[in-house]
Amino acid sequence: MDAVTGTRYFLARCASDRCLHRHGERRAERRSQLPEFGVWKGEPTNFWAGILKHPQTRLIGIDSFEGLPETWNSYNDVGEFSTGGRLPDIDDSRVEFVVEYFEDSLPGFSLPDAELQPILNLDGDLYSSTSYVLTHLEDRISIGTVIYFDEFGDRLHELRAFEEFIDMTGMNFRLVAYTGDLAHVAFERTG
């Protein structure tokens, strides 16, 4: 990791998304909740579970497990990343999965720990999926909330959804960590 440190802020340029997630290590011993939108095979879920060590931390993976509900790009059609309904096998009782489309789960969904600021992990790839999640969780994104995006580099999808969300809400964020290709980025709300 190549880091530029200031007196207050820390901006990390990461070689991989794993390094990016390590930025979450400052929360390692704190009780946290991490809703993860877009799970697929659960590799990041497993990784996060290893980083966030508090026994009462909750990791909630939300995914249809039926793959992308729309075509993303010429390489990733509807149904890409389907596991055929199979859930990741993660041996950690703090991890739970909600098997639903975001659009079906979110209207009645509340995070388990109302008082805890969530760490949001967004990996739905699509504009529509990302926009839906951000809009529905707007009131849970407070100063200090960190949002991790996977596949942020696609201007037409996650990046567009986030840009529109900022325009709509007037919230301010600072970039805290990123991979060189901007596929994986983390932002923290500052205002």
Ligand SMILES: C[S@@+](CC[C@H](N)C(=O)[O-])C[C@H]1O[C@@H](n2cnc3c(N)ncnc32)[C@H](O)[C@@H]1O
């Ligand atoms: C790229 S995959 C996740 C990759 C995974 N996090 C990783 O890096 O190994 C995107 C996931 O988002 C899910 N997804 C996208 N839009 C969704 C939606 N609206 N509702 C539920 N799941 C959705 C797909 O089923 C798919 O598993």
